[in-house]
Amino acid sequence: MRIIFGFLSGLVFGIGLVISGMSNPAKVINFLDVFGTWDPSLAFVMGGATLVTFIGYRIVLQRDHPILMTDFQLPLSTAVDKPLLMGAALFGVGWGIGGFCPGPAWTALPLMATGTLAFLPAMLIGFLIGQPIKNMMTK
Amino acid sequence: MLPSVITEFTPWASLLGGVLxxxxxxxxxxxFGRIAGITGVTTGALSLIIPSQTKAADWDWRIAFIAGLIIAPLLVSLFTGDIQQTxxxxxxxMALAGLLVGIGTTIGSGCTSGHGVCGLAxxxxxxxxxxxxxxLFAAATVFLLRHVWS
Incomplete structure (x- = not known):
C-alpha cells in the first residue's frame, strides 16, 4: 500500500511539475530573470501549490495519525539560523545557474538531456556531502 | 549561462500544475504524515544504498515517490506529444549547479517544495x-550570469 500510494503521490507531483513548466529550466531561469526575459508563470505554480497545501493541511492535520503511518512528523525547529540561511543561499546560486531544483531534476531524467545527466548525479553527491557539513555547523 | 530564450507566459497551466x-x-x-520535500524524500531514499547511513525506516514510499516523479513526464508526453525543455x-x-543544490538544500534543510510549498503553507x-x-540568491545569480558577465 505504501509503495502504491507513494508512487501515485510522486506521479501527481511530477505531472504538476511538468504541466506547470517548473521542470523546464528555461522557464525557471526566465522567472528569475526579472530584468531580462521575465516570465512570471512560476509565481502561479508556487501560489496554487501553497494555497492548496495550506487548506489541505488544515483539514488533514485534525486527524490523530496519518493513514499509512503511525504518526505525523512535522519539523520542530523554528530557528532562523546560519545553516538555514547559508544553505538556502548556496541552493539559490545552484538553482540560478542550472534552473533545476531537486524535484524537476528527477522529472527531467527520462528526457536524458546532457545537462540533466551532469546535474542529477552531482546533486545526489551534494546531498551526501552536505550532511557532514551540516552536522559540523550545528555542533 | 542558459542563453536567453523567450518562454511563453502560461498562468493557467502553471496554476493547474501548482494545484496538482x-x-x-x-x-x-x-x-504518510510527512512534509513533501523532495530533498528529504530523496535523502531518505538514498539512505537505502549508502551503507554508512542509518536507513530511513520509511524508504519504501520514498523510492516509489521518486519513481512516480520519473514516470510523470512519460505519461504527460502520451497526451501532449512532447515536453518543452531547454x-x-x-x-x-550543470555539475557545479547540481553540487550546490545538493549541498545547499541539505544544509538549509529543504528546497522549493519543503520550504517553498509545505513550509509556507x-x-x-x-x-x-x-x-x-x-x-534572492537565485535571481542575483541569473542577473550576474546574464546581464553582467555575458
Missing amino acids: IGISAVMVMVL VSDNVLG RLSTRSLAAVATFM
Whole structure:
C-alpha cells in the first residue's frame, strides 16, 4: 500500500511539475530573470501549490495519525539560523545557474538531456556531502 | 549561462500544475504524515544504498515517490506529444549547479517544495526566511550570469 500510494503521490507531483513548466529550466531561469526575459508563470505554480497545501493541511492535520503511518512528523525547529540561511543561499546560486531544483531534476531524467545527466548525479553527491557539513555547523 | 530564450507566459497551466503539486503535498501528509520535500524524500531514499547511513525506516514510499516523479513526464508526453525543455549543455556548469543544490538544500534543510510549498503553507517563519534567501540568491545569480558577465 505504501509503495502504491507513494508512487501515485510522486506521479501527481511530477505531472504538476511538468504541466506547470517548473521542470523546464528555461522557464525557471526566465522567472528569475526579472530584468531580462521575465516570465512570471512560476509565481502561479508556487501560489496554487501553497494555497492548496495550506487548506489541505488544515483539514488533514485534525486527524490523530496519518493513514499509512503511525504518526505525523512535522519539523520542530523554528530557528532562523546560519545553516538555514547559508544553505538556502548556496541552493539559490545552484538553482540560478542550472534552473533545476531537486524535484524537476528527477522529472527531467527520462528526457536524458546532457545537462540533466551532469546535474542529477552531482546533486545526489551534494546531498551526501552536505550532511557532514551540516552536522559540523550545528555542533 | 542558459542563453536567453523567450518562454511563453502560461498562468493557467502553471496554476493547474501548482494545484496538482499541492494535492500531492496533502496526499503525502494524510497518507504518510510527512512534509513533501523532495530533498528529504530523496535523502531518505538514498539512505537505502549508502551503507554508512542509518536507513530511513520509511524508504519504501520514498523510492516509489521518486519513481512516480520519473514516470510523470512519460505519461504527460502520451497526451501532449512532447515536453518543452531547454537545458544548458555546459556539463561543468550543470555539475557545479547540481553540487550546490545538493549541498545547499541539505544544509538549509529543504528546497522549493519543503520550504517553498509545505513550509509556507504551515506559515513557518523559518521557511519564509529560507524562501526569501534562495529566491534572492537565485535571481542575483541569473542577473550576474546574464546581464553582467555575458
